[in-house]
Amino acid sequence: MKKKVLFNGKTLSHELGRHRIVRKIYTFDQIDSTNEYAKYLAQKGAEEGTLVISDRQVKGKGRLGRTWESPAGKGLWFSIVLRPGMAPHKAGLISLLVAVSVAQAIEELLGLRPALKWPNDVLLDSQKFCGILVESEIGANKELSFLVVGIGINVNQSADDFPDEIRTKAISLKLVWHSEIDRIEVLKSSLYKVGQNYLRFLNGQHAFVRAEWLKRCPAVGGKIVVKQNGNEYAGIFESIDESGQLLLRCPGGSLLKIHSGEVMLP
Numbered sequence: 001m002k003k004k005v006l007f008n009g010k011t012l013s014h015e016l017g018r019h020r021i022v023r024k025i026y027t028f029d030q031i032d033s034t035n036e037y038a039k040y041l042a043q044k045g046a047e048e049g050t051l052v053i054s055d056r057q058v059k060g061k062g063r064l065g066r067t068w069e070s071p072a073g074k075g076l077w078f079s080i081v082l083r084p085g086m087a088p089h090k091a092g093l094i095s096l097l098v099a100v101s102v103a104q105a106i107e108e109l110l111g112l113r114p115a116l117k118w119p120n121d122v123l124l125d126s127q128k129f130c131g132i133l134v135e136s137e138i139g140a141n142k143e144l145s146f147l148v149v150g151i152g153i154n155v156n157q158s159a160d161d162f163p164d165e166i167r168t169k170a171i172s173l174k175l176v177w178h179s180e181i182d183r184i185e186v187l188k189s190s191l192y193k194v195g196q197n198y199l200r201f202l203n204g205q206h207a208f209v210r211a212e213w214l215k216r217c218p219a220v221g222g223k224i225v226v227k228q229n230g231n232e233y234a235g236i237f238e239s240i241d242e243s244g245q246l247l248l249r250c251p252g253g254s255l256l257k258i259h260s261g262e263v264m265l266p
């Protein structure tokens with residue numbers, strides 16, 4: 001792992017000054033995965049608000065054991081340590097909160113209207129530009145000892161920069177905005193929104209996460225198929241519950257609560 005340069009820690013600290021969520025910043029030119037490094041720091045006691053950001057990841061991790069393409073100079077690959085001190089089942093809601101926050105940031109910064117796909121993909125033109133991977137560790141008291149929230153945002157890729165397998169599913173902000181975008185501006189807006197929403201959440205306001213998430217999910221009310229551990233469940237996407245689980249109305253009328261998996265539109 002090589003330390004910093006493209007994202008300069010001092011400059012970033014200055015830029016992120018009013019973002020109360022960020023306390024300490026680790027910057028890299030290249031790293032295996034910012035989530036792995038943030039977990040390592042959290043296990044050693046890193047405080048809430050520790051941010052790890054790298055220009056490139058060589059082993060970027062996606063959800064469900066997938067890899068996450070993280071080329072140099074094109075996107076934002078960063079992870080933040082949170083210590084909300086709460087029951088583990090509430091972590092799902094924080095991952096939705098982060099997806100809402102990135103969507104709001106892009107709305108305010110670029111005037112675009114991202115859509116959300118359960119649980120936490122952020123899309124433009126039905127293609128994904130942001131993925132979120134939340135990893136947690138549970139302490140002896142059965143509460144979360146920390147969460148690492150990893151955010152990957154495709155900012156300035158051209159279509160050719162995406163590998164063939166994901167070219168039809170992935171998109172960058174530049175491909176929608178039709179011009180290069182300052183990555184630092186996207187980082188600042190996203191962290192600002194995450195910080196603002198996270199503080200609201202810590203202050204006991206939880207309902208807004210579900211409401212803001214549902215507003216941005218066009219698949220709600222329609223037919224979907226959910227893939228989970230090799231099984232497929234078809235039904236109507238009824239809603240999400242107060243802890244962020246997907247509620248699927250099955251053909252026989254029963255309601256299935258889904259904690260993790262992948263949604264496909266038939």
Ligand code: BTN
Nearest residue numbers: 033035061062063131132150152
């Ligand atoms: C997904 O599959 O949608 C989640 C992708 C999460 C990618 C980000 S990039 C920064 C952080 N470090 C990682 O290794 N993964 C997350």
